[in-house]
Amino acid sequence: MAEFSLQLNEDQQQLQSWVHEFADTVLRPAGEEWDEREETPWPILQEAAKIGLYGMDFMAQALMGDPTGLTLPVTIEELFWGDAGIGLSIFGSGLAAAGIAGAGTPEQVMEWVPQCYGDADDVKLGAFCVSEPDAGSDVSSLRTRAVYDQASDEWVLNGTKAWITNGGIANIHVVVASVDPELKSRGQASFVIPPNSKGLSQGQKYKKHGIRASHTAEVVLEDVRVPGACLLGGKEKLDARLAKARDHQRTGEKQPAMATFESTRPAVAAMAVGIARAAYEYSRDYAKERQAFGKPIIMNQAIAFMLADMVTEIDASRLLVWRAAWLANNGGYTNAEGSMCKLKAGRTATWVTERAMQILGGYGYVREYPVERFHRDAKIMDIFEGTEQIQQLVISRAISGMRIE
Numbered sequence: 001m002a003e004f005s006l007q008l009n010e011d012q013q014q015l016q017s018w019v020h021e022f023a024d025t026v027l028r029p030a031g032e033e034w035d036e037r038e039e040t041p042w043p044i045l046q047e048a049a050k051i052g053l054y055g056m057d058f059m060a061q062a063l064m065g066d067p068t069g070l071t072l073p074v075t076i077e078e079l080f081w082g083d084a085g086i087g088l089s090i091f092g093s094g095l096a097a098a099g100i101a102g103a104g105t106p107e108q109v110m111e112w113v114p115q116c117y118g119d120a121d122d123v124k125l126g127a128f129c130v131s132e133p134d135a136g137s138d139v140s141s142l143r144t145r146a147v148y149d150q151a152s153d154e155w156v157l158n159g160t161k162a163w164i165t166n167g168g169i170a171n172i173h174v175v176v177a178s179v180d181p182e183l184k185s186r187g188q189a190s191f192v193i194p195p196n197s198k199g200l201s202q203g204q205k206y207k208k209h210g211i212r213a214s215h216t217a218e219v220v221l222e223d224v225r226v227p228g229a230c231l232l233g234g235k236e237k238l239d240a241r242l243a244k245a246r247d248h249q250r251t252g253e254k255q256p257a258m259a260t261f262e263s264t265r266p267a268v269a270a271m272a273v274g275i276a277r278a279a280y281e282y283s284r285d286y287a288k289e290r291q292a293f294g295k296p297i298i299m300n301q302a303i304a305f306m307l308a309d310m311v312t313e314i315d316a317s318r319l320l321v322w323r324a325a326w327l328a329n330n331g332g333y334t335n336a337e338g339s340m341c342k343l344k345a346g347r348t349a350t351w352v353t354e355r356a357m358q359i360l361g362g363y364g365y366v367r368e369y370p371v372e373r374f375h376r377d378a379k380i381m382d383i384f385e386g387t388e389q390i391q392q393l394v395i396s397r398a399i400s401g402m403r404i405e
């Protein structure tokens with residue numbers, strides 16, 4: 001077990017300042033442009049890949065080379081401090097990679113995860129496709145179907161996925177589909193859809209409130225045929241799991257989408273901390289400069305105390321994120337700590353960015369200043385990877401041991 005320490009080790013400190021430098025010099029100056037363009041910032045992804053910040057090697061090192069679990073949240077906080085939309089473009093593929101790593105065999109991980117990233121000369125993306133138009137929080141009611149064709153050893157997938165980060169433009173789509181609808185979430189499995197598979201297309205691209213540099217779209221699957229080897233974990237394991245579920249036995253395994261979301265919650269919460277810190281720092285510096293009634297506005301307790309509350313909430317959120325990230329690597333959650341950090345950090349980002357707008361007054365409300373964008377970018381943190389209410393549900397079930405509805 002790694003020791004839990006609030007003192008980052010030397011490697012982590014170095015990484016933190018290296019990522020901060022990239023966020024400060026590349027992401028922050030580009031944030032406004034890509035927000036307006038509402039497009040994936042391919043040149044920035046390329047730059048990130050060139051310096052080794054976007055890619056399988058970085059993720060593997062951050063995840064496996066770090067027993068404390070803190071390296072990933074530290075990296076993510078810095079990038080999202082730079083810009084959340086571009087940050088999500090850089091980290092969106094990580095969710096697909098986590099889906100593969102969580103459910104796949106070691107061979108599947110080695111084959112498919114690198115293809116979620118490509119390389120510096122040919123950058124690629126991954127997409128993790130769970131949500132549907134009629135199934136967001138209620139993942140058990142997914143309608144996308146995967147049917148096995150024994151004659152050809154292929155799976156045939158049909159359905160529509162909604163709200164998919166990198167949907168339709170990704171090289172690798174990881175799709176969660178129902179194999180046996182009667183078993184609800186216990187009858188679901190994850191599939192890799194290889195590049196250029198026939199029948200997979202992009203539906204509508206959403207025009208969003210925030211994180212607009214990150215591409216979000218529907219993914220339509222029409223008779224998409226994939227080889228048997230694309231079933232993550234393999235058929236034998238799936239058959240055994242389904243047999244147990246039909247027998248009403250506990251399989252001991254988590255439903256695939258839920259397992260992925262649980263493992264990525266501290267990472268998403270770290271995104272929220274990064275946005276909140278950006279807004280706090282900007283508004284603090286602004287309050288020291290801006291004069292009203294003959295003195296800097298921070299000289300008023302009303303403003304200074306707001307900033308004191310903002311930084312306190314941010315630090316509290318980061319501590320919860322670090323605890324959850326450490327636990328995830330050292331024995332696992334005992335009391336829904338992953339959900340706690342996501343719940344707290346999402347709320348903090350939304351509240352802090354709103355307060356930052358208040359501190360900037362009219363300048364907080366216009367696009368000339370970044371605080372308006374920070375505020376738009378923050379709200380998604382209460383929504384995706386499990387809404388506020390879903391995190392509350394997970395926590396309340398953990399603390400009660402009862403099936404709270």
Ligand SMILES: Cc1cc2nc3c(=O)[nH]c(=O)nc-3n(C[C@H](O)[C@H](O)[C@H](O)COP(=O)(O)OP(=O)(O)OC[C@H]3O[C@@H](n4cnc5c(N)ncnc54)[C@H](O)[C@@H]3O)c2cc1C
Pocket residue numbers: 095127128129130131133134135136137138162163164165166208216380383384385386387388389390393405
């Ligand atoms: C920008 C963006 C990117 C996304 N990226 C991805 C992605 O890459 N992959 C992916 O699979 N999905 C993605 N999502 C989908 C996201 O995870 C869902 O939007 C989210 O889970 C909520 O689902 P929903 O929108 O269907 O809302 P609903 O589930 O319909 O919820 C609506 C409201 O009801 C509440 N509610 C629902 N059930 C309960 C309950 N039991 N108790 C109390 N309240 C409840 C919710 O909290 C919410 O307030 C993305 C969404 C967005 C907006």
